[in-house]
Amino acid sequence: xxxxxxxxxxxxxxxxxxxxxxxxxxxxxxxxxxxxxxxxxxxxxxxxxxxxxxxxxxxxxxxxxxxxxxxxxxxxxxxxxx
Numbered sequence: 508x509x510x511x512x513x514x515x516x517x518x519x520x521x522x523x524x525x526x527x528x529x530x531x532x533x534x535x536x537x538x539x540x541x542x543x544x545x546x547x548x549x550x551x552x553x554x555x556x557x558x559x560x561x562x563x564x565x566x567x568x569x570x571x572x573x574x575x576x577x578x579x580x581x582x583x584x585x586x587x588x589x
Contacts, residue, residue, distance in 0.1 A: 510549075511535060514560035519553050 511517070515527045522542035529536035534548050547554065 511554075511556065512560055515556060516558040518555045518557050519547075521553070524557065 511527055511530065513527050513530055516524060517527065517537065518524050519537075519539065519542075522537075522539035522545060525537040525539035525542075525545075527535050527537050528544070531546075534546050535554075536544060536546050538544050
């Protein structure tokens with residue numbers, strides 16, 4: 508299976524539809540509608556990709572500006588200044 512990006516919508520036969528929230532080295536953290544937050548290995552063959560995230564062509568990243576700010580906040584534990 509190809510590498511999946513954060514924000515990709517997937518479907519699992521047991522847990523239903525979900526969205527990838529973290530892409531780790533060997534696994535994905537996915538929030539499912541019928542299972543909550545679950546970590547599945549990247550080798551899992553039960554995932555079916557429903558929709559891939561659209562990249563914002565105006566910026567390098569597909570994340571909105573507030574996500575970059577919040578990511579900085581969580582790394583250094585300081586308030587956002589934007």
